Amino acid sequence: xxxxxxxxxxxxxxxxxxxxxxxxxxxxxxxxxxxxxxxxxxxxxxxxxxxxxxxxxxxxxxxxxxxxxxxxxxxxxxxxxxxxxxxxxxxxxxxxxxxxxxxxxxxxxxxxxxxxxxxxxxxxxxxxxxxxxxxxxxxxxxxxxxxxxxxxxxxxxxxxxxxxxxxxxxxxxxxxxxxxxxxxxxxxxxxxxxxxxxxxxxxxxxxxxxxxxxxxxxxxxxxxxxxxxxxxxxxxxxxxxxxxxxxxxxxxxxxxxxxxxxxxxxxxxxxxxxxxxxxxxxxxxxxxxxxxxxxxxxxxxxxxxxxxxxxxxxxxxxxxxxxxxxxxxxxxxxxxxxxxxxxxxxxxxxxxxxxxxxxxxxxxxxxxxxxxxxxxxxxxxxxxxxxxx
Amino acid sequence: xxxxxxxxxxxxxxxxxxxxxxxxxxxxxxxxxxxxxxxxxxxxxxxxxxxxxxxxxxxxxxxxxxxxxxxxxxxxxxxxxxxxxxxxxxxxxxxxxxxxxxxxxxxxxxxxxxxxxxxxxxxxxxxxxxxxxxxxxxxxxxxxxxxxxxxxxxxxxxxxxxxxxxxxxxxxxxxxxxxxxxxxxxxxxxxxxxxxxxxxxxxxxxxxxxxxxxxxxxxxxxxxxxxxxxxxxxxxxxxxxxxxxxxxxxxxxxxxxxxxxxxxxxxxxxxxxxxxxxxxxxxxxxxxxxxxxxxxxxxxxxxxxxxxxxxxxxxxxxxxxxxxxxxxxxxxxxxxxxxxxxxxxx
Numbered sequence: 001x002x003x004x005x006x007x008x009x010x011x012x013x014x015x016x017x018x019x020x021x022x023x024x025x026x027x028x029x030x031x032x033x034x035x036x037x038x039x040x041x042x043x044x045x046x047x048x049x050x051x052x053x054x055x056x057x058x059x060x061x062x063x064x065x066x067x068x069x070x071x072x073x074x075x076x077x078x079x080x081x082x083x084x085x086x087x088x089x090x091x092x093x094x095x096x097x098x099x100x101x102x103x104x105x106x107x108x109x110x111x112x113x114x115x116x117x118x119x120x121x122x123x124x125x126x127x128x129x130x131x132x133x134x135x136x137x138x139x140x141x142x143x144x145x146x147x148x149x150x151x152x153x154x155x156x157x158x159x160x161x162x163x164x165x166x167x168x169x170x171x172x173x174x175x176x177x178x179x180x181x182x183x184x185x186x187x188x189x190x191x192x193x194x195x196x197x198x199x200x201x202x203x204x205x206x207x208x209x210x211x212x213x214x215x216x217x218x219x220x221x222x223x224x225x226x227x228x229x230x231x232x233x234x235x236x237x238x239x240x241x242x243x244x245x246x247x248x249x250x251x252x253x254x255x256x257x258x259x260x261x262x263x264x265x266x267x268x269x270x271x272x273x274x275x276x277x278x279x280x281x282x283x284x285x286x287x288x289x290x291x292x293x294x295x296x297x298x299x300x301x302x303x304x305x306x307x308x309x310x311x312x313x314x315x316x317x318x319x320x321x322x323x324x325x326x327x328x329x330x331x332x333x334x335x336x337x338x339x340x341x342x343x344x345x346x347x348x349x350x351x352x353x354x355x356x357x358x359x360x361x362x363x364x365x366x367x368x369x370x371x372x373x374x375x376x377x378x379x380x381x382x383x384x385x386x387x388x389x
Numbered sequence: 390x391x392x393x394x395x396x397x398x399x400x401x402x403x404x405x406x407x408x409x410x411x412x413x414x415x416x417x418x419x420x421x422x423x424x425x426x427x428x429x430x431x432x433x434x435x436x437x438x439x440x441x442x443x444x445x446x447x448x449x450x451x452x453x454x455x456x457x458x459x460x461x462x463x464x465x466x467x468x469x470x471x472x473x474x475x476x477x478x479x480x481x482x483x484x485x486x487x488x489x490x491x492x493x494x495x496x497x498x499x500x501x502x503x504x505x506x507x508x509x510x511x512x513x514x515x516x517x518x519x520x521x522x523x524x525x526x527x528x529x530x531x532x533x534x535x536x537x538x539x540x541x542x543x544x545x546x547x548x549x550x551x552x553x554x555x556x557x558x559x560x561x562x563x564x565x566x567x568x569x570x571x572x573x574x575x576x577x578x579x580x581x582x583x584x585x586x587x588x589x590x591x592x593x594x595x596x597x598x599x600x601x602x603x604x605x606x607x608x609x610x611x612x613x614x615x616x617x618x619x620x621x622x623x624x625x626x627x628x629x630x631x632x633x634x635x636x637x638x639x640x641x642x643x644x645x646x647x648x649x650x651x652x653x654x655x656x657x658x659x660x661x662x663x664x665x666x667x668x669x670x671x672x673x674x675x676x677x678x679x680x681x682x683x684x685x686x687x688x689x690x691x692x693x694x695x696x697x698x699x700x701x702x703x704x705x706x707x708x709x710x711x712x713x714x715x716x717x718x719x720x721x722x723x724x725x726x727x728x729x730x731x732x733x734x735x
Contacts, residue, residue: 065520067605086605132520151611153590220627228631237584238631239617322589322624323617333617333628343589343619346493 050367053360058141061120062354063097063134064153066090070098070131071111076124081113083133088154095119095136098127102136144361150324150340152354159365161326165334166310169245169320172330173309176249178302181256182291185298188257189264190286208254216318219247224319231331237321239333244320248312252305259304263297264290296384303377307370313338337362447724448697454483456691463491464498464512465593466622467540467640468677471710472512475699478706482698486691494620495593502680503528509692511680514540514593514640515600530682533730535696535723537703539713541661542594542673543644545651549633552578555655558672562602564636566609571634579634582615586628586637589618594639597675626651638673641666642711666713676719677712683730693731700724 068087081103090096090113094105102122107114118124137155147158184204188197223243228236236242267290275285291298321333322343335343341359462472469492476488493501495513502511503525517525517532525532544561546553552571556564560574565585571578587610588594595618599607610616617628622639629635630650641661644651653660656672665671679696686693700723704714715723 067607086600088606088608130519149612154608154611156612233632234581234634238628321617322619322628323615325615333615346620 046367050360050364053357054364057357057361058139058144060357061095061102061136061138062152062357063136064155064354066096066133066135068133070127070129070133073127073129075126076117079115079117081115082111083113085111087133088135090135097134097136098131099125101125101127139361148326152358157358159337159362161324162335162337162340162362163365164326164328165241165316165320165324166336166338168328168330168334169241169248169316169336170306170309172242172245173248173252173312174302174306176246177252177256177305177309180249181253181301181305182260182298184253184257185260185264186286186291188261190282190290204254204257207250210251212251212312212314213318215247215251216244216315219243219315219319223247227331236331237333239319239321240331241320241334242330244316244318245330247315247319248309251312251315252308255308256301256305259301260294260298263294263301266297267293293386296381296386299380299384300377303373303380307373310369310373311338311366313342317342337366446701447721448701448727451694451697451701452483453479453694453698454485456694457485458689458691459486460488460510460689460692460695461508462489462510462512463493463501463508464510465495465514465677466492466588466620467495467514467594467642468512468537468679470642471538471677471703471707471712472679472699474706474710475703476695478702479695479698484691484694488695492620494589494591495596496591497620499680503530503532506530509681509685509689510696513678513680514675515596516676516678517680525682530684532680532682533726535679535681535700535726536676536715536719537679537699537723538677538707538715539666540675540677541641541666541671541713542597542638542675543641543661544636544638544654544656544673545629545644546636546654547630547633548650548652550635550652551633553636553654555658557657558602561656562609565598565602566613569614581634584615584617584628584632584635585613586617586619586625586635588622588625588639589620592620598638598673601673640712645711663708663713667716674713676715681730683732686727686730687732693727696727700727 066088068090069084071082071084074081081098090105090108092105092107096103096105096113096115100122101118101124102120103115103117104119105113105115135155137157139157144157144159146160147156148160149156149158150161184200188200192200220243223246224236224238224240227240227243271289271293272285275289280289316336316339320339321335322339323333323335324340325332325334327334341362344355344359460476462476469490472490476490480488490512491498495511495515498508498511498513499517499521501508503517503521506528511532517534522532544556556574564574564583565587568574568583570580570582572580587598590607590611599605599610603609617625619625622643625637625639626643626647629637630647636654644653659665659671661671661673666674679699681692681696686696700720704720707714714720
């Protein structure tokens with residue numbers, strides 16, 4: 001047997017074979033990892049911020065100005081407070097605040113309130129005349145999810161009108177977008193000639209690129225008059241959920257069609273050939289073989305489209321309505337969650353006011369809705385995925 | 390030359406030519422109100438405008454061209470058209486700086502002026518509240534009120550509405566709170582639901598309406614059915630135009646701009662116009678106000694100059710904008726405030 005003693009030349013070869021130092025490679029890998037991690041940090045940041053402010057909203061006492069003032073100065077022991085007649089109506093059991101002292105209303109008179117002083121751990125003190133009286137309200141979770149009136153200024157915190165409007169607008173958008181989007185995708189992948197495809201795809205890109213504020217005005221100036229002409233001016237209001245829903249559907253069509261077309265193209269040709277070989281027509285192949293095979297991708301497309309429609313803000317802010325309204329009639333005006341957030345915050349919010357805290361709670365609800373949809377989408381995709389060879 | 394190059398030169402030539410000739414078309418047209426442009430740049434209202442009582446100008450003369458810098462204004466959507474007109478004129482007459490005006494509601498305007506201290510002037514269609522005054526003082530700003538005009542808050546319906554002509558204050562309260570259909574107000578009116586379009590809660594117009602009609606209680610109006618709220622009065626105009634059963638309210642200028650599609654409702658038998666508003670007969674007349682502070686006016690002389698210009702020339706523009714002039718005494722009082730704020734003896 002030859003003796004395998006390493007020669008000096010062999011040492012150099014061995015060093016070469018060990019490979020060049022890849023410090024640069026390691027740095028690039030870390031940079032790319034950080035870029036990906038940024039998305040995680042952003043999500044964590046969003047959830048933290050929403051959660052913290054919403055916790056404020058649900059746990060703290062919120063004070064609203066009643067437009068009432070003390071009519072005369074009071075001492076630390078007075079239990080009957082003279083107040084101005086104007087302003088909001090107060091009721092027994094209400095909590096009120098004057099300066100730093102919290103009191104509970106026991107009885108209400110024309111121009112006086114009987115109160116229990118120094119509630120909630122605050123100290124009784126003398127107060128001057130003319131001070132503002134604030135009424136306290138606490139949002140209960142049950143009321144938040146089941147109440148049918150949203151009016152934070154007067155202590156009504158039921159999210160149902162806003163949620164209902166969001167869901168109706170999304171439903172209308174989906175009845176427009178899903179059939180049309182899927183139809184376009186089937187046409188593009190099964191039937192379209194090269195020339196047709198060269199024309200259609202850029203057009204869809206343009207449709208996807210139109211700013212949503214332009215879509216909003218399109219809804220207001222074209223779709224609403226059209227609906228009013230078809231259904232009558234007294235049936236369809238100037239601001240209504242239907243025209244906002246239709247236009248959101250149009251906005252979302254390119255999304256549905258491009259994702260569905262990707263899914264349909266991923267189905268191998270062998271399946272189609274097999275169907276033709278069995279004597280199926282093109283339509284039968286497309287609808288009964290290809291679409292079911294691409295189902296998971298199409299379902300993912302649908303769910304992304306629904307998420308987009310739920311979060312759409314500008315179109316509903318312009319065309320759907322400017323006041324919470326609990327109704328199932330799509331031709332009436334009603335404000336969605338996103339439209340409400342925009343309207344309230346466009347008028348300059350002061351930090352820690354009722355409106356400011358409430359929009360974070362609304363944002364959290366939206367976040368959970370889209371999170372749920374994402375989870376469902378992943379489950380559906382995993383369950384129905386077909387892997388080909 | 391090649392064809393492409395020839396085409397390029399033709400297009401360039403056309404563009405330059407159009408730019409040159411259309412400069413003239415872009416000049417502001419003179420209309421019946423603005424007749425004269427004297428060499429000094431001032432304009433005078435013609436005899437066709439109802440005579441606005443001219444206030445004696447207590448102020449020393451001032452040339453806008455001497456000032457530059459920025460002026461940041463925000464607040465009432467009612468005062469917005471007037472402030473915008475005066476700012477335009479101020480700039481036309483030589484002001485070299487930048488003026489920005491945001492229409493966000495009186496409440497929001499005070500927020501920016503007194504709490505975050507971002508603005509130099511707050512526009513308001515309601516007087517400042519005590520809590521807002523306190524907040525301003527905490528920032529070192531003692532708010533000074535300048536009365537610049539009067540608004541007759543117009544309660545409007547669409548032109549298609551042929552049944553509502555007059556509402557008492559009590560009926561007005563019910564229209565905007567508990568009534569469901571028009572027939573609930575008067576049985577002879579149609580039994581159609583009332584569609585309500587009102588300014589949002591950040592708006593001074595809303596505060597004023599609630600104060601006069603509901604004695605400062607917001608609950609009845611905020612719990613009414615079919616309620617649409619927006620700080621943007623144009624949104625309200627569009628909504629009211631759209632249905633004969635709609636009703637809403639906003640500053641008189643927004644009604645006047647859309648007088649072809651809207652109709653004002655008489656309140657207690659009185660329609661808003663120059664005579665009834667100035668005499669105080671119209672129940673919903675209210676002041677148009679500017680708030681600033683001496684500290685700001687002294688630190689930023691362009692702000693003082695703008696307010697000076699505003700007070701001197703507001704009566705020439707206010708009728709055209711769609712509001713009504715403040716009384717001569719109120720304007721003179723504002724001018725005295727100005728003099729005191731800049732440190733000159735009244």
